[in-house]
Amino acid sequence: MPPKKKGVIEKPILLGRPGNNLKSGIVGLANVGKSTFFQAITRCPLGNPANYPFATIEPEEARVIVPSSRFEKLCDMYKPKSEVRAYMTVYDIAGLTKGAHSGEGLGNNFLANIRAVDAIFQMVRSFDDADIIHINDEVNPFNDLEIVHDELRLKDIEFAKKHLEGIDKITKRGGQSLEVKQKKEEAELVKRIIELLENGGRVANEKWTSKEVEVINTMFLLTAKPVIYLINLSEKDYVRKKNKHLLKIKEWVDAHSPGDAIIPVSVSMEEKLAGMESDAERDAYCKELGAQSALPKIITTMRQKLDLISFFTCGPDEVREWTIRRFYTAPQAAGTIHGDLERTFILAQVMKYDDLIEYGDEASVKAAGKLMSKGKDYIVEDGDIIYVKAAEGKAR
Numbered sequence: 001m002p003p004k005k006k007g008v009i010e011k012p013i014l015l016g017r018p019g020n021n022l023k024s025g026i027v028g029l030a031n032v033g034k035s036t037f038f039q040a041i042t043r044c045p046l047g048n049p050a051n052y053p054f055a056t057i058e059p060e061e062a063r064v065i066v067p068s069s070r071f072e073k074l075c076d077m078y079k080p081k082s083e084v085r086a087y088m089t090v091y092d093i094a095g096l097t098k099g100a101h102s103g104e105g106l107g108n109n110f111l112a113n114i115r116a117v118d119a120i121f122q123m124v125r126s127f128d129d130a131d132i133i134h135i136n137d138e139v140n141p142f143n144d145l146e147i148v149h150d151e152l153r154l155k156d157i158e159f160a161k162k163h164l165e166g167i168d169k170i171t172k173r174g175g176q177s178l179e180v181k182q183k184k185e186e187a188e189l190v191k192r193i194i195e196l197l198e199n200g201g202r203v204a205n206e207k208w209t210s211k212e213v214e215v216i217n218t219m220f221l222l223t224a225k226p227v228i229y230l231i232n233l234s235e236k237d238y239v240r241k242k243n244k245h246l247l248k249i250k251e252w253v254d255a256h257s258p259g260d261a262i263i264p265v266s267v268s269m270e271e272k273l274a275g276m277e278s279d280a281e282r283d284a285y286c287k288e289l290g291a292q293s294a295l296p297k298i299i300t301t302m303r304q305k306l307d308l309i310s311f312f313t314c315g316p317d318e319v320r321e322w323t324i325r326r327f328y329t330a331p332q333a334a335g336t337i338h339g340d341l342e343r344t345f346i347l348a349q350v351m352k353y354d355d356l357i358e359y360g361d362e363a364s365v366k367a368a369g370k371l372m373s374k375g376k377d378y379i380v381e382d383g384d385i386i387y388v389k390a391a392e393g394k395a396r
Contacts, residue, residue: 011327011379013210014307015203015224016118016217020324020336022306023061023089025117029144030095032125033232033267038062038092040270041295063087066303066310067296070353070383071321074314077356084320086310088299091117098147111155115220119306120227121298122148123267126245127234141231141245145252149202152222157197163219164190186215197223205258226305229253229262230298238266239291261301265294309382312353313337330378334388344391348374353383 016022026034042062066086075083093113114120126141167190170183189212193203202223203216216224229249237243246264253262273282273293286292303309307326311333312319324333330350335342351362355370365371380386 011329013213013217014325014327015208015213015226016306018325020308020328021089022118022308022325023091023116024119024121024302024306025091025093025114026121026123027093027114027148028095028123029125029147030097032095032123032144034095034123035060035092036271037121037123037230037232037265037267038090040267040274041298042090043274060092062090064090064299066299066321066323068310068321070310071312071319073357074312074319074353074385077361078314078316078319080314080316080319082318082320084318086321086323088303088308088323090121093117096148096151098151111151111222114152114222114225118225119302120225121230121302122227123230123232124249126231126243126249127237141249142252145229145249145256149200149256153197153200153202156203156221156223157194159219159221160190160194160197164194189215190219193219193221200256202227202257205260227257227260228298228302228305229257229260231262231264232267233264235266235269235289238264238269238294239289261305263294263298263301265298269293270295309380311380311382311384311386313387314385324380326382328380329376330374330380330386330388331376333380333386334390337388341388341390345376346389346391348378349387349389350374350378351385352381353385356385 026038028034038060042064044062064087066088068086071083071085091113094110096110122145124141124144125139128139164187167183167187171180171187173180193216196203196206203221204224204226208216231243231246231249233243241264243264250262253260269289269291270293273285276282276285282293303323308323309326310321310323312321322333322336324336328336330348331342331345334345334348350372351365351370355365355368356362359365359368359370362371
């Protein structure tokens with residue numbers, strides 16, 4: 001075999017769907033603050049934050065603006081006619097109940113809707129309020145965590161066993177064909193997955209080879225999706241950064257979902273901020289409280305969990321922040337701008353954001369030898385500013 005090109009990065013295969021149009025779903029038991037949070041993070045009136053279980057039945061979808069100080073700085077520099085920010089798609093999904101994996105409550109709809117998203121915001125209630133109904137009649141975040149964890153895991157065991165039945169039909173034919181050999185290897189992997197799930201593990205928290213990830217991605221498992229645990233606190237607890245359940249919630253996540261993020265949030269506070277008319281009013285309220293909104297951290301953390309990064313196209317007509325999956329090549333990044341640019345890609349001229357800020361303008365970056373010409377093998381890095389040259393057009 002010919003030697004690998006020097007400096008070429010071997011691209012890993014990532015868990016989940018290919019592409020960059022990835023979606024996050026807000027998940028949890030009924031009446032934990034999901035729909036109110038959805039309205040706050042999306043700044044839209046969709047969702048149904050009513051004070052009774054299963055107020056949401058069909059999932060609602062909306063886009064969330066990605067906070068980006070880099071984008072704002074580039075707009076200040078270029079002063080473009082058009083400014084186009086990056087977005088993330090979020091779904092508000094119906095509340096889950098114990099027994100959902102076997103069809104209890106809205107279980108089948110709930111689990112099907114989770115299967116359609118790429119990552120999970122799991123909302124966990126950790127505040128007391130007699131006026132807000134709790135489906136289990138008591139605030140017990142550990143019980144809530146266990147219910148969602150177990151329902152997703154049990155449904156995945158069902159999915160995996162059905163997948164294994166399909167493989168067994170092929171391996172029972174016998175013979176030494178390549179297909180039979182591959183299916184025997186796949187069967188061993190699926191058995192390992194079932195054992196992991198039966199022992200309480202999640203697929204997303206394990207290490208897998210690229211070959212194994214290829215198989216796992218065909219199974220669309222619920223526990224293969226990254227999770228961010230949003231701990232819904234009272235405004236008082238959020239401001240003082242104290243809550244009687246937080247330490248034990250962290251211990252639970254470390255044991256059952258190691259490596260996944262925990263972010264405290266006060267949905268009641270975010271609801272108030274979303275209802276204010278101006279950023280100045282919101283800033284004044286936060287300053288008075290001595291606390292900041294958790295939404296920017298929540299959005300940027302989810303993008304990291306989904307392996308999403310940004311590149312920019314800049315000019316006097318438009319500054320735009322584009323979302324791509326980590327390890328995209330320059331032609332793939334060009335394809336997010338327009339499909340023809342990927343098909344007829346010639347090269348990409350690339351500046352690093354930090355270089356542009358340091359040198360002050362494109363001409364100075366070029367004079368310093370920092371404007372790079374990159375070919376089809378170039379792996380786009382977060383914050384790249386790209387000018388694409390292609391046989392059927394150019395974009396910047």
